[in-house]
Amino acid sequence: CVGLAALIDLVHLMFYPPRCDDDDASCPIDEEVAKLLELKARLGGDDGKHQFVLKTAKGTRDYNPKQMAIREKVFNTIISCFKRHGAETIDTPVFELKETLTGKYGEDSKLIYDLKDQGGELLSLRYDLTVPFARYLAMNKITNIKRYHIAKVYRRDNPAMTRGRYREFYQCVNDRRILDGMFAVCGVPDDKFRTICSTVDKLDKMPWEDVKKEMVNEKGLSEEAADQIGEYVSMQGGMDLAERLLQDHKMSQSKQACAGLSDIKLLFSFLQLFQVTDKVVFDLSLARGLDYYTGIIYEAVLTQAGVAAVSNEAQNGANAEESVSVGSVAGGGRYDGLVGMFDPKGRKVPCVGVSIGIERIFSIMEQKAEASAEKVRTTEVQVMVASAQKNLLEERLRLVTELWNAGIKAEVMYKKNPKLLSQLQHCEESGIPLVAILGEQELKDGVVKLRVVATREEIDIARTDLTSEIRRRTSEA
């Protein structure tokens, strides 16, 4: 029962820094800086002074409060799912010993950020959360944990962020052993498995003809072998396809492939129990790049709005070529050998996990928020303590302190005599639902005027009842 043999069940979230390239029109800050610098140059040029550029490092970005509110909403959705399934969370440092990352990423190693040698250890920024996790498991001799980990990872590449409206997502599944078995039975020499595999990986961006050209012309594969591979990698389906391939006269010759296919069958039997078969496609062209996968591999893919969604076809195990995949938002697989690379005795710890690319999901949510009329709140303030009269700063501070001490989220303007209009305006802009208004009369009567921002309704509330009234009126939110 291999699907359940996962002693280690792990999930993690990474957020890659999205790119803000010079030619990216969606980057008003860079534009503005460029304009400023141009203006400066025209007005007098560089007079020898150090001319600094006001920007974040290439490939990185800030998050403003509105973006943070959306990001936190996305995080909370994901975290609550992990918690529902009983996962624990861990944290590891942003940099690791350079040698910890060495030999784990194949060709991708060139994208690792190294720290400058300032004496002491040679360090690198983490490239993913999987290798540090494997290091953590080996170091602490842990063989059984279901963990999630939310953190940024750092890659020196320049991925173009596809922006677009996404309608549907589905998951593709394959198994590295099926790929390797397929290569073997199609006549690919052993030492070409990895390089042919990375060519297959391009099928989501290139048509088969170009992929085949690369195999034959660049990688020196025979045309016959390439054609055989071409037949297999066009196949998509579900349980049925796995069963058919187990009977396939060529594929069945590979022990590896059969082991992979049996696992795919087992996986689909569990997917049936979980009632999610309509979201998952067994896809023989899926070939994730990283070196460390040893068994099942998978990706969650978004398809563009306006293009036929894949889900219905997937349900029928049919081909889904019409849908345009615009990007993977999550991916992962089994990596049973990685922890053993860190163990002094090479003891293996089977692992399986998924990484969610938060940046792309976040960018979709951000577009949705922009398109919607609903305002994104960046604070949770329930009530603004205000006054229409002068010289009530101390009284406002006294009341807001009362509210804070009672656990109410409250705000007060940092001005001696703010205008009532500007206080109300601030509430409308930042979505604060209530205003507690103080005046000489209210102070004398021991009441506070509570105003509902949305309806402009105003009622006098005894000061002793104020916190419970605010709680009552904001609890439904």
Added chain:
Amino acid sequence: CVGLAALIDLVHLMFYPPRCDDDDASCPIDEEVAKLLELKARLGGDDGKHQFVLKTAKGTRDYNPKQMAIREKVFNTIISCFKRHGAETIDTPVFELKETLTGKYGEDSKLIYDLKDQGGELLSLRYDLTVPFARYLAMNKITNIKRYHIAKVYRRDNPAMTRGRYREFYQCVNDRRILDGMFAVCGVPDDKFRTICSTVDKLDKMPWEDVKKEMVNEKGLSEEAADQIGEYVSMQGGMDLAERLLQDHKMSQSKQACAGLSDIKLLFSFLQLFQVTDKVVFDLSLARGLDYYTGIIYEAVLTQAGVAAVSNEAQNGANAEESVSVGSVAGGGRYDGLVGMFDPKGRKVPCVGVSIGIERIFSIMEQKAEASAEKVRTTEVQVMVASAQKNLLEERLRLVTELWNAGIKAEVMYKKNPKLLSQLQHCEESGIPLVAILGEQELKDGVVKLRVVATREEIDIARTDLTSEIRRRTSEA
């Protein structure tokens, strides 16, 4: 009204990596690794193979699930305070252009981590959250924001983590202008203000005699000037002390000092409104190091258990020399010039903020948790789906799926036929309060046996009522 002139009110949290030095007995992993390596060396030595060391980078650490649970509790306490006061949150990248950090930290600059030059921009890891925040404000032309920011910062130093039981904390307050004014009226030459200031900063670790020696012997100050400084920096108090110093024949000669003292008076009048004067001491010896402070400065300090707490004395404005300060857990001040350093036109944006050193607070909370009998839960699982009989894996998966879909936090053991005892043991170890037990009989009757782990009570619940019953029984938690 300077205290309220803070257009920018900012708060942030930083967590410095605590150190795990070789001689630190609290670091079992390093010990174990050392032992392993020793053993390996004895058994056969290095046979030319690469001998890797299984560890995190010096000065960094992992957080295991238990530590994360405590850390999140600390975070949530702090975040809820920020939210209660209407703060927004932002995020900035872990590295900045090197030149963004240049010239902001004085002598501390040597502690900045630089990234290796791999082509492209020269980058450094952030040293604090204040400079990136000032860069963010200037870049986005923001003049008014109340923000908190939770993130790690990176410093190439080796602070000794004081471990101990802390009983009390209080806050010291001073003003850079009072310090500068004091130096002026005591006859310190202008060009020695900063270096004498950093000597004063050592008063929390050294007795006055040694501080004086450094001033006179190393920094070349006259003995007379040093003695005058010595008198002032021994003073601690509240509103009264500020008033007395405004009348002081020497101090009152400095315009700067008077501006600072008036602000301290104003601050204490607000502290009275907020009812927190008993926690705050005006302390003329407080001299925070960083270059960018321009006005008020403050620190939150922990005093060791068993030593007379300072709070009562502070309340009376008396001297609190007996208390042993074991470390600052938070600090900050006003830095009105920093944003202007990033603005092309040098426009100033007044700022005031505080940084909370989460690591030390976390280490205190961790010790408390260790000392207490209460178990730290690392998951929030409400119910374990279990079985006493064989071949019910599919039924367990079906039920746990039902629970997950209903939003219940549930778990199931990843084994075909786990023993009931090991399933119950897992619940006890990880604090899961309920077990939903399935057997042939229960399936036939359409019920689930719900077991309360603490009391061992068991009752049959109709399967249709299960989720509401679990919710009812776990809602008080």
